[in-house]
Structures are given as C-alpha cells and as structure tokens.
Amino acid sequence: MPDVKTDILVIGSGIAGLMYAIKMADIASVAMVTKKEAMDSSTNLAQGGIASVFAGTDSFDLHIDDTLASGDGLCNREVVERVIKDGPARITELMQMGVHFNLRRQVGAEPVDPAAFDLGREGGHCQNRIVHAHDMTGQEVERVLVAHARNHPKITLYENHMAIDLITQSTRMKRGLVTTTHEDFCCGAYVLERSTNKVKTFAAKITLLATGGAGKVYLYTSNPDIATGDGIAMAYRAGATVANLEFVQFHPTCLYHPAAKNFLISEAVRGEGGVLLDEAGRPFMGDYDPQKDLACRDVVARAIDTELKKSGADSVFLDITHKKAEFVKERFPNIYAKCLSLGIDITRQPIPVVPAAHYMCGGVVTDIQGRSDVHHLYAVGETACTGLHGANRLASNSLLEALVYADAAAKQSLEDLRAGAFPPPLAPPAWDDVGATDSDEIIMVTHNWDEIRRMMWNYVGIVRSDKRLERARRRIEAVQNEIRDYYWNFKVEPDLIELRNLAVVAELIIKCAQHRKESRGLHYTLEYPRRDDQRWLKDTILRRPFLG
C-alpha cells in the first residue's frame, strides 16, 4: 500500500507547482511535496518581474520578435506566440488572486486598468513591458500563491519532503533503479521525509515536476540552494526526453562581496540607466554591442568575463549613481537595503558585480500542454524545455512561461481525469533499502559536490572549448562512478540525493555542449565561434538508453 494516494502529485512549490496545484484542486485531490519550506524557491527571489504586453506602444508581435531574437533561431514559434498572447490573461489572474504589482497611478475599483501598470524595461526588450512589484516581484507572487495553497482544503502540502525518484510502471524493486520502455507511465514518486528519514511512497494518477532550475551545478550562481536540477535528473532516469541543456544563462550581475551569498543585482538596474564600468571607471559595453548596457544577457556576461580575464580584476562595477537617490531607493528598495547592509550605498557608489549561473533554458521536453513523453508525467516551469526560450531566454519571460504552462497543464490534466484514461491502479513497490547502512563518509559527498561545481565553472562555463569539455566529461565520469558505489551502499539522505542529481545534470550539460559544434545563444565555444544554421538549427535531444 502506498503511504499517500492522491489524484495529483505536484513536486515543487514555486510559481509553476503552486499555480498548477491551485487550479487542479478545484476538482481533484492534490498532494504537493517540497523539499524545504514552501517559500524556498527561485520564484521567491525573482526581482525584475514578468514580461507581458500592456503598453499602448507595445504589441504581441514586438514581444514575439524580441523573444525570437533572443532565442537565436531555436525558439518554437508556435510556443512563443501562445505564451506571449496568453500573458495578459495570466497576469490579470494573478492580480485577481491578490498579487499587487506597481502601478503608475492609483486606480479605483476592479478591474484594474492595465494601462496603469508601471512597466519596467530589461535587456533584449524593445519596449517597457515588465510588470513588477518593486524589486521583489517573485516574493509577492509566492506569498499570495502559498497562502492560496495552504488554505485550499483539497491541497495537502508536505514541506521538508524531498522527491528521490519517480515511480514508473516498470520501476524495479531495487532502490532508485528505474527502467522504462518509452511507452512507460508514471504513477507517483518516492519521497524522503526529512524529519524522520523515512522514504514514503506517493501514488498518483498524474505527477507534475515543478522542481525549478539547476544553478547549483555551478560554483557561482544566483539560484537558491534548492536549485539542484532534481526534476531534470529524475525525469531523465525515468526515461523522459531532455533537451538543450548546453544553454545555461549566466546572469551578468551578481553582487560580488564575501558576505553576500547569491545576491542578484537585477537587470532592471541597467534598464533604468545603470552603466557597467571597469576597474578604472571606464564604461566598456560600447566595445561589445551597439545596445551597450542593454544588450542581451549572454553578450553582457561574456563581455564581463572577457574584461575580468583581461584585467585580472575580481569584479566589474555597475553604476546607477547618476540617478536621483530617491528614485533609486524607491525603485530598488531591496537591492538598496541589501547593499547598504554590506556597506555599499548604491546611490553614491558603483556596485561590484560578477556573472553567475542563473537560468537553465533546457530541461524536460514537453508538448504544448506541458506533457513529457512519459505518460502521466508533466513538467512545468524552469524544469521544462517547452521551446519558448530556444538558445537564450529573454529576461522576465520565465515567470510568464511558468504561469502559461501551469494553466495549460491544468486544463489538459482536467481533461485526462475526466476521460479517466488511466491504467488500473498500481501498487507501487515499497522503497527497498535492505542492506543499506548509515553513511560513514560524508566527506565523499562534500568533496564531490565541491568538485562538480568548480569543474563546471572552470570547464563548462561562459566560454567553452573542446579540450575543457573533454576534461569535464572525464572528470564527471569518475565522480559518477564514485557516487554510484556510495549510493547503493548507504541510506539516502538529502545531500546525497542532491549530489546524485547534480552529477546527472552536469553530465547532461557536458554531453549537450560537446554535441553542439557551433556557437549560438548561450553556448559559446572557442573552436566554433560562429552560428551554423546549416548543421545546427535544431535542439540537442538526449534520452537515456532503454536498460531492459
């Protein structure tokens, strides 16, 4: 007997998982597992906002063009059109749920006049179209959605519950060893309850992966600690197709300060006129792109990387001191307060910044309804690869994508449930850890965790080469072997689960990067510095071989 039986299992409590859960809960029972507290998510850290067409001067076509240009030839046009055209409805829905966005002027009764939004501008956008809640947009969205989920009688929220592996029809009794045919279907997940160290079996008709990104695979990242690529690794092990993992977006401007962990300086600072300076105080972006400081993220990140390599400096600087202090404090209260707490008054001093891994454009391949190619397994949000971002995500398109796909996946799931097209209920095999003992060598976990992140930063970072990638491939193979030995002998615990997933995601990123013999979007490699549409105008697809 499973420990928990539910219609819908949602893994992850960021914007994607929450929105889907809330929509499904009106007609189905929903169990939502999340590996830490509900608010621990990238969503909660999102500063800039959500891109959508509201301004009178803007149009869907302009937003579509900006998205396609950023995606560098690899976006799926049908997906782009669908996401962008659905944006205003999804944002209005958030407001109706209680999310407060900044408005240019106060408005009276509902419905809110969309023309009243205070719309920000970010790199790669030709119009002001970023709907935001000061510089804490994600926190505002997460606050409202978590409250809705907590209060919904049909949603049971399991905090501090970490999914280990998906259960598929052909899951073998051996711990974590999952084999599938590609006609396989998903029927839940094994989940570790952190407080008791017990592995529970969750049986579900439909499972949604909404586990976010994988920034922690790199040494420097803007992502929170939860971003270890668990969903991508679990889906890959379960036989789902993954794609485009070479396209890792590095945010150009993370605060460089020994006491600041992963603090992002939003792109909106450049959108509001912030200028990047080198150590000598010289603006340098004009040397790299006609759009200067408003160039796309990859261009800016590479420019900073080049400047740092040239000068040997620890950081470059982002200067917004030419703007009125009141404006800066009002527009960026969070960034202002954080920097001030570290002794940097951004109204008077430039901010030291470095690039850091920020967003994973690739992930679990889904169709336009958010379905993966393992039956009854959906993926939404940063975990998914829908075709929207192509080779490079346009700023603030990711929260939008999560909203649109959570809605689409919910509609499709409701249809699935109504049609009742599910195989006979299956008793998932209980977790089997007979013979496993408590770990006696935590050093293996910490050492390999550190090695993977450093190696990925040095060899599979902003600028890649054949030699570095091959070195990385050899290293990750050795680390994988070590982890595998360890994993089968000891009882699972959270750090080990995350390490195993990080190693899988690192391997997949390296494989994708080695495969693509050109430079496009976020993938830049020294041997093939140009885009090659004749050979590489296609996604990089990976699927685990069938293990029999």
Ligand SMILES: Cc1cc2nc3c(=O)[nH]c(=O)nc-3n(C[C@H](O)[C@H](O)[C@H](O)COP(=O)(O)OP(=O)(O)OC[C@H]3O[C@@H](n4cnc5c(N)ncnc54)[C@H](O)[C@@H]3O)c2cc1C
């Ligand atoms: C600092 C920062 C700023 C950003 N700013 C913007 C912005 O302005 N605009 C924009 O569009 N995008 C922005 N992004 C990107 C955007 O925030 C994310 O892409 C988006 O929030 C992802 O939402 P999600 O629901 O897919 O995942 P998340 O919000 O990351 O949620 C993932 C959830 O899954 C849970 N989870 C993970 N693994 C497991 C497991 N094994 N078992 C159980 N639970 C698990 C996590 O605990 C978490 O609850 C930003 C990202 C960062 C890091």
